[in-house]
Amino acid sequence: MTRPDGTELAGDQALRDLVGVALDALAEGVLKRGGPLPSGGPRAIRAPLVQSGVGPVDALVELTRFLAHGSADPADPACAAHLHCPPLAVAAVADLVASALNPSMDSWDQAPSASAIEEQLCQELARLCYPAAENPDAVITTGGTESTLYGLLLARENVGRVQPVCGRNAHHSVARAAWVLGLPQPIPVDCVADRIVPAKLAEVLAAVDGPAAVVATAGTTNTGAIDPLPEIAALRPAWLHIDAAYGGGLLFSERQLLDGIDAADSIGLDLHKFGWQPIAAGVFAAKSARTLHALDVRADYLNAADDAEAGLPDLLGRSLRTSRRPDAFKIAVTLRALGRDGIGAMVDHCRDTAQAVAAAVRAHRDLRLWGEPTLSTILLRPLVADQVESELGLDAGNAVVAAIRRDLLDAGTAVVGRAAIAPSTEDGWDGRERLWLKLTLLHPHATAADYAPVLDLIAGRR
Numbered sequence: 482m483t484r485p486d487g488t489e490l491a492g493d494q495a496l497r498d499l500v501g502v503a504l505d506a507l508a509e510g511v512l513k514r515g516g517p518l519p520s521g522g523p524r525a526i527r528a529p530l531v532q533s534g535v536g537p538v539d540a541l542v543e544l545t546r547f548l549a550h551g552s553a554d555p556a557d558p559a560c561a562a563h564l565h566c567p568p569l570a571v572a573a574v575a576d577l578v579a580s581a582l583n584p585s586m587d588s589w590d591q592a593p594s595a596s597a598i599e600e601q602l603c604q605e606l607a608r609l610c611y612p613a614a615e616n617p618d619a620v621i622t623t624g625g626t627e628s629t630l631y632g633l634l635l636a637r638e639n640v641g642r643v644q645p646v647c648g649r650n651a652h653h654s655v656a657r658a659a660w661v662l663g664l665p666q667p668i669p670v671d672c673v674a675d676r677i678v679p680a681k682l683a684e685v686l687a688a689v690d691g692p693a694a695v696v697a698t699a700g701t702t703n704t705g706a707i708d709p710l711p712e713i714a715a716l717r718p719a720w721l722h723i724d725a726a727y728g729g730g731l732l733f734s735e736r737q738l739l740d741g742i743d744a745a746d747s748i749g750l751d752l753h754k755f756g757w758q759p760i761a762a763g764v765f766a767a768k769s770a771r772t773l774h775a776l777d778v779r780a781d782y783l784n785a786a787d788d789a790e791a792g793l794p795d796l797l798g799r800s801l802r803t804s805r806r807p808d809a810f811k812i813a814v815t816l817r818a819l820g821r822d823g824i825g826a827m828v829d830h831c832r833d834t835a836q837a838v839a840a841a842v843r844a845h846r847d848l849r850l851w852g853e854p855t856l857s858t859i860l861l862r863p864l865v866a867d868q869v870e871s872e873l874g875l876d877a878g879n880a881v882v883a884a885i886r887r888d889l890l891d892a893g894t895a896v897v898g899r900a901a902i903a904p905s906t907e908d909g910w911d912g913r914e915r916l917w918l919k920l921t922l923l924h925p926h927a928t929a930a931d932y933a934p935v936l937d938l939i940a941g942r943r
Contacts, residue, residue: 489537491581499541500577506542510549517560518553520893526551553896558924558931559938562898564702564727564751566923568759571818575811576759584807586621588783589794592807596794599809602816603764609732609821610748610766618770620799621809622763625726626654628749629696631765631776631801632722633658635747636694638775640719643694646670646685648677648708650701652724667696674852674905675706683716692719699739700728703900703919705856710741721745726763728856730755733825736832738855746772752812755828755856757925762808776801827925831857835922837929838936847940851917852905860900860917863940870915879916885939886918895938 489495519525529543554560556567568576584592586599603619611617622628629652636643645667647655655667668689671681677697686693695718697708707728714721723742725732729750731739742748745768752762767773777798779786784795797803816824835854842850842861849867851860863885870878882899889895898919903912918939920932 491583496581499537502538502541503545506545507549510546510552511554513546514550514552514554514893516554516893517557518890518893518896519551520891522887522891556924558927559894559935560896561920561922561924561932561935562896564754564921564923566754566757567925568753569757569815572758572811572815575814579807579810582807586799586805586807587797587803589796592796595807595810596796598813599799599807600794602809602813605816606764607766610729610750611743611768613743614768616770617766617768618773619764619766620773620776621805621812622749622765622800623761624751624753624763625652625724625749626657627801628726628747628751628763628765629654629722629724630658630661632696632720632724632747632749633662633664633694635767635772635775636692636720636722637662637664639772640692640694643692643719644668644689645696646682646689646693646718647696648672648682648698650675650677650703650706650708651696651698652702652726655696655724675701675704675902677708677713679709679712679716682713686716686718694718694720694722696722696724697745698728699723699725699731699742700856702727703858703902704851704860704905705854705858705921707738707855710739710744712741714741714744720747722747722749724749726751727754729764730824730828731856733821734828735825736829743768752815754923755831756812756815756824757827757923758808758811758815761806762812774798830925831922834924834927834929834932835859838920838922838932841929841933841936845936845940848936851902857922859920859922860902861920861936861939862915862917865941866916875913875915882916882918885941889938895935897935897939 529547555565584595586592589596599621607617607619633645644665645655645659647667649669650672659666668685670677670685697710697713699707723745725748748766750764752758753760756762780797784797789795835857839850839854839859842848847864849862849864862882866878866881869881886897886899889897900917900919901914902917903914
């Protein structure tokens with residue numbers, strides 16, 4: 482029913498009408514953009530005013546066209562800067578269904594079916610992380626940052642006031658989580674080839690006064706490197722959390738690179754990376770469901786004690802958030818559609834493509850490769866930057882790399898990332914950090930040939 486002021490609830494017919502309008506406007510915006518990013522940089526992006534009402538159709542058309550034209554397109558192989566995947570159509574549509582029904586995951590009476598789906602999915606994902614554990618459990622998060630916060634929170638609540646320890650390769654969210662929780666700032670551990678050195682970690686742990694919570698990484702942001710998990714677990718820190726936001730997708734693959742991950746007390750993984758979900762789709766898994774009781778909280782209007790005794794599920798203790806979206810639904814739909822093997826095959830495809838692109842970089846006359854990819858991240862550096870460095874110094878060479886990236890962004894021809902990191906080997910380098918360009922390959926269907934034009938753009942060949 483349409484009201485006199487034009488407002489309409491998300492009923493079946495209203496959705497059918499407006500979804501068609503939105504898809505047409507989306508296509509028009511993408512066509513106008515014509516590449517992975519709009520040209521002109523920030524100065525070319527000016528949002529329309531939204532204060533005055535123009536009606537649902539005009540508003541949807543105007544702003545959808547603007548959003549589509551001004552968006553970075555993760556489905557374009559030339560858009561490979563970040564851990565930003567192109568979502569699967571089935572997941573995007575499932576997200577629309579969840580938005581239309583709008584279950585709120587803070588009490589059972591707001592989300593009967595959604596809570597049942599989430600419970601089943603969390604049990605299955607917990608078992609994926611901990612196949613031999615007696616009683617693992619998982620909760621849905623917004624991503625690796627929230628999962629790392631949970632890891633250190635549960636360490637503090639189950640072990641005591643811990644000293645966080647992590648590699649210099651760790652995600653910035655480790656330090657932020659420590660800050661939020663009132664814990665000491667993490668003690669950094671030296672890395673080689675973007676991986677924690679176990680002997681250095683042992684030295685740090687020996688010097689810590691009190692319990693230590695180690696955060697290891699399975700898939701670093703800079704290179705996709707995986708810390709030596711069995712060796713780290715063998716050091717027996719008071720708590721071990723593994724940030725597998727990137728590399729956790731390997732759990733779906735038969736090509737295991739995550740030996741030792743199930744020794745962790747907790748694990749975070751993001752299915753909006755290797756999982757091809759719309760953001761957000763994070764998972765936090767705990768080896769023992771008992772440790773999650775630290776999240777328990779009571780609010781009579783949401784999880785009254787007598788309701789729990791009567792059998793109503795308690796959802797409030799499944800997150801630090803109160804109102805939250807049913808993000809488990811799109812994950813469940815995707816896994817039901819493709820199965821574990823289907824997701825695993827896409828992970829393997831991306832890794833194979835990364836190996837092929839790395840070989841193309843190695844063979845390219847104008848590019849240098851940082852090292853062999855572990856997951857799907859490739860670091861490369863134009864040789865012109867090395868030439869400038871030899872003449873004018875390290876800062877000048879790094880400035881060339883940074884300028885190439887910004888020039889590509891301004892032209893709208895490619896979206897590549899950057900990473901300041903030391904060389905992976907001692908092949909003539911002096912060990913200092915240099916700026917590299919980064920390709921993170923998360924397109925489940927793109928091939929090495931699709932990335933060849935990007936390599937030429939980076940090298941300066943048109």
